[in-house]
Amino acid sequence: MKKLILSAFAGLALSSMAMADYPNKDIQGIIQWGAGGSTDTVMRSVAPHAEKVLGADIILTNRPGGVGAIATKFVNAKKADGYTLLMGAENPQMYKVLGLADIDYSDMIPINVMARGIPMLVAQNDAPFNTMQEMIDYIKANPGTVKVGSTGQGGLASIVMAMIESEVDLDVTTVPYNGDGPALTALQGGAIDVMPAVLGAAVQHIKAGRMKAITLVDNQQNAVLPEVAPITETLPSLEKYLPYGPFFGVFVKQGTPDDAVAKLTEAFATGAEAEDFKALMETRGYGIMNLSGQPAVDFLDNYRSVSSWLVHDAGFAKHSPEEFNIPRP
Amino acid sequence: MEALNYFALSWLSPELLALTALGTFLGIYVGAIPGLSVTMAVSILISFTFSWDVNNALCLMVGIFMGGVYGGSRTAILLNIPGAPSAIATALDGYPLAKKGLAGEAIGLSTVMSVIGGFVGIIVLALAAPTISEFAITFQPRDYLLLAILGLTLVGSLSSGSLAKGLFAGALGVLVGTVGLDPLTAEERFTFGVIELWDGINVIAAMIGLFGVSEALHQLHHLDKAIIKQKITRIIPPWADIRKYFPLSLQSSFIGVIIGALPGTGGDIAALMAYDQAKRSTKKPDVPFGHGAKEGLIAPEAANNAAVGGAFIPMLTLGIPGDAVTAVFIGALFIHGLNPGPLLLVEQPHMFWFTVGNLTLANIFVLIFGLTGIRIFSKLVECPKGVMIPLIMLLSVVGAYAINNSVIDIWWMLAFGILGYFMRLYNYPVGPVILGVILSKLMDENWRRAILSERGDMGQFFANLFSSPLSCVLFAAIVLALFTQTPLWTKTLKPRLFR
Numbered sequence: 001m002k003k004l005i006l007s008a009f010a011g012l013a014l015s016s017m018a019m020a021d022y023p024n025k026d027i028q029g030i031i032q033w034g035a036g037g038s039t040d041t042v043m044r045s046v047a048p049h050a051e052k053v054l055g056a057d058i059i060l061t062n063r064p065g066g067v068g069a070i071a072t073k074f075v076n077a078k079k080a081d082g083y084t085l086l087m088g089a090e091n092p093q094m095y096k097v098l099g100l101a102d103i104d105y106s107d108m109i110p111i112n113v114m115a116r117g118i119p120m121l122v123a124q125n126d127a128p129f130n131t132m133q134e135m136i137d138y139i140k141a142n143p144g145t146v147k148v149g150s151t152g153q154g155g156l157a158s159i160v161m162a163m164i165e166s167e168v169d170l171d172v173t174t175v176p177y178n179g180d181g182p183a184l185t186a187l188q189g190g191a192i193d194v195m196p197a198v199l200g201a202a203v204q205h206i207k208a209g210r211m212k213a214i215t216l217v218d219n220q221q222n223a224v225l226p227e228v229a230p231i232t233e234t235l236p237s238l239e240k241y242l243p244y245g246p247f248f249g250v251f252v253k254q255g256t257p258d259d260a261v262a263k264l265t266e267a268f269a270t271g272a273e274a275e276d277f278k279a280l281m282e283t284r285g286y287g288i289m290n291l292s293g294q295p296a297v298d299f300l301d302n303y304r305s306v307s308s309w310l311v312h313d314a315g316f317a318k319h320s321p322e323e324f325n326i327p328r329p
Numbered sequence: 330m331e332a333l334n335y336f337a338l339s340w341l342s343p344e345l346l347a348l349t350a351l352g353t354f355l356g357i358y359v360g361a362i363p364g365l366s367v368t369m370a371v372s373i374l375i376s377f378t379f380s381w382d383v384n385n386a387l388c389l390m391v392g393i394f395m396g397g398v399y400g401g402s403r404t405a406i407l408l409n410i411p412g413a414p415s416a417i418a419t420a421l422d423g424y425p426l427a428k429k430g431l432a433g434e435a436i437g438l439s440t441v442m443s444v445i446g447g448f449v450g451i452i453v454l455a456l457a458a459p460t461i462s463e464f465a466i467t468f469q470p471r472d473y474l475l476l477a478i479l480g481l482t483l484v485g486s487l488s489s490g491s492l493a494k495g496l497f498a499g500a501l502g503v504l505v506g507t508v509g510l511d512p513l514t515a516e517e518r519f520t521f522g523v524i525e526l527w528d529g530i531n532v533i534a535a536m537i538g539l540f541g542v543s544e545a546l547h548q549l550h551h552l553d554k555a556i557i558k559q560k561i562t563r564i565i566p567p568w569a570d571i572r573k574y575f576p577l578s579l580q581s582s583f584i585g586v587i588i589g590a591l592p593g594t595g596g597d598i599a600a601l602m603a604y605d606q607a608k609r610s611t612k613k614p615d616v617p618f619g620h621g622a623k624e625g626l627i628a629p630e631a632a633n634n635a636a637v638g639g640a641f642i643p644m645l646t647l648g649i650p651g652d653a654v655t656a657v658f659i660g661a662l663f664i665h666g667l668n669p670g671p672l673l674l675v676e677q678p679h680m681f682w683f684t685v686g687n688l689t690l691a692n693i694f695v696l697i698f699g700l701t702g703i704r705i706f707s708k709l710v711e712c713p714k715g716v717m718i719p720l721i722m723l724l725s726v727v728g729a730y731a732i733n734n735s736v737i738d739i740w741w742m743l744a745f746g747i748l749g750y751f752m753r754l755y756n757y758p759v760g761p762v763i764l765g766v767i768l769s770k771l772m773d774e775n776w777r778r779a780i781l782s783e784r785g786d787m788g789q790f791f792a793n794l795f796s797s798p799l800s801c802v803l804f805a806a807i808v809l810a811l812f813t814q815t816p817l818w819t820k821t822l823k824p825r826l827f828r
Contacts, residue, residue, distance in 0.1 A: 040660070
């Protein structure tokens with residue numbers, strides 16, 4: 001009998017020790033976007049590396065919908081125990097001003113901001129301009145004739161255009177598409193003339209000569225396309241918004257225990273350092289960031305303030321960034 | 330010669346051969362279960378095959394794709410639940426055949442025709458990929474709009490009996506398709522502030538409800554009816570039948586491969602359009618369409634498998650996905666360190682022939698796996714109702730949940746099931762509802778893109794429409810499709826011209 005009680009106690013002690021040791025069961029990874037999208041691809045290639053460090057399985061589930069808000073709300077409705085991860089893209093940072101949801105990444109703990117896309121402007125081959133300055137001059141001389149693709153208000157393309165239009169007045173015709181993939185297809189078919197897209201989505205088409213690069217929306221040149229000038233050469237005042245770009249990150253709910261956050265941070269930092277992950281990001285034209293802790297928070301805050309104020313000034317925000325104490329960039 | 334080497338790569342390596350076979354086999358079952366989609370299966374495989382060699386991973390994925398598109402017809406024929414939207418048209422004539430005790434023959438015929446369609450798709454991919462992809466990307470928003478309107482004329486084909494009831498069902502579908510965040514401005518439409526409605530009502534949930542659940546509910550009326558004995562003597566269709574229907578399957582396959590190659594449309598629209606075309610071009614079917622016409626089974630089956638080859642055309646030549654599954658393939662190629670883009674053909678020419686070889690191999694496996702085990706499957710229809718009805722309900726619930734791992738889809742599925750039950754009771758066709766949902770988005774987005782490009786100028790819109798040869802052809806097709814349904818044509822002109 002004594003033995004039994006003892007072993008029961010021992011078992012209890014063991015199990016409570018195991019409880020303290022995060023992780024002791026499978027972790028759920030909730031992907032904000034659908035199967036096969038860029039967020040999905042990135043998360044599915046980083047997760048196997050993180051699993052090795054964690055010593056637990058990460059079960060990946062796609063919960064697409066509501067520009068990512070469904071997954072974001074889902075993770076925030078779960079316990080803050082570190083067993084539910086939000087694997088998302090940049091979208092939540094605009095939820096508040098666009099009136100889509102009342103939470104964003106500032107209400108969560110960033111585990112790792114892994115990579116950032118570099119926005120650029122591309123044009124169809126027949127377009128009568130080759131550089132940013134020529135494009136501005138042409139649009140000024142022919143108002144309303146240039147068709148610019150977009151991915152909806154609040155999408156990357158709309159923010160890049162708002163950024164440019166905060167400096168020069170451009171009269172263009174905006175045609176929305178569901179994502180930069182379909183828009184770049186339309187560009188090749190001649191349905192639109194110019195598209196703001198991420199470098200990774202456009203680079204192969206540029207190299208094959210199917211479209212031409214106008215400018216990089218960044219403050220420096222890029223090794224992938226060294227001959228393309230950054231936009232700050234034409235519009236130096238845009239410096240204050242840059243570097244800017246869509247990103248991929250892993251987040252947990254506010255209130256998650258420190259040891260779980262530390263363990264997850266270590267795991268995903270290792271994952272973002274893995275050779276094949278870095279190679280994948282490079283071929284897709286994303287810059288590795290591998291930010292965690294305060295630097296990640298700073299980057300996220302800058303992203304939020306730049307986008308929020310740009311859409312506010314461009315007139316398509318539902319709420320003023322001031323309502324949420326978002327400072328001007 | 331080198332091309333042939335790469336073509337035969339997966340045929341000669343026992344490992345690749347086995348993986349393609351395994352993929353095709355799994356694909357048939359994934360495709361047959363409604364709610365489990367090929368897109369989902371292929372993207373799960375991305376993380377599963379992460380550390381594999383790229384060729385092995387591709388063999389498995391291509392097999393799943395080919396098998397999955399074919400598999401959708403299984404449950405459509407046996408249970409009236411299409412495994413995927415591309416098998417909706419299959420259910421229209423396939424299920425009536427099963428009810429006549431000809432399930433085995435229907436599956437056999439659909440298998441052979443799927444394989445023929447698959448081969449046509451592959452041949453077109455191998456011979457004309459660059460030309461077709463250049464053609465496909467010239468489709469402007471205006472042309473997609475015209476294509477969608479042409480699709481809407483299918484309502485006539487999908488509704489046996491009253492056209493008015495068919496139009497009502499189609500309009501209901503278009504309305505259902507507008508629910509959710511506006512695709513262009515992210516404005517909420519008919520969402521009543523419910524976040525789950527932002528993405529609209531899932532078309533697959535609606536499909537499972539309208540077809541599967543309503544069928545289960547409907548069968549409750551016939552509990553006392555004797556079970557139909559399935560004839561399973563003839564499974565492999567006789568040579569004479571294949572020869573007789575060969576021209577039709579070719580015609581349907583070409584529709585499939587072109588619609589499949591367009592980046593904005595896929596196998597679902599291809600299958601429905603081929604069904605419609607078969608109905609128009611078949612002079613005297615042995616059995617009327619909708620009551621088990623073999624033509625109505627052949628056309629969509631050939632078309633949706635031909636669309637597989639079609640979807641690879643822009644993907645392999647330009648790095649532009651032809652449908653949702655090839656979009657996942659592009660992601661997979663990236664992960665394996667390849668650059669799927671317009672340079673793929675130049676930098677990695679072997680990828681093209683390797684994929685063509687794989688598709689051919691998978692298509693052969695579809696024939697083998699498709700024609701075996703039919704006897705057991707046809708027995709499924711002979712199940713007592715007390716087993717069958719709960720089985721359909723269970724499959725429907727699981728399928729609806731599997732779409733997005735979301736309980737809300739189960740509720741939608743049930744609601745559409747009840748709606749479908751009453752629609753059947755009062756002789757409203759359910760097919761046009763799904764057609765409406767599928768086309769609603771295509772029409773909505775492209776109409777607005779087209780008119781935004783003209784800055785809201787209707788005159789300019791029509792001026793450009795009539796100055797583009799492609800738009801003119803599509804416009805003429807719509808006019809013809811509508812005109813041939815008017816009494817002026819059917820009663821007066823047609824008898825005189827085609828006596």
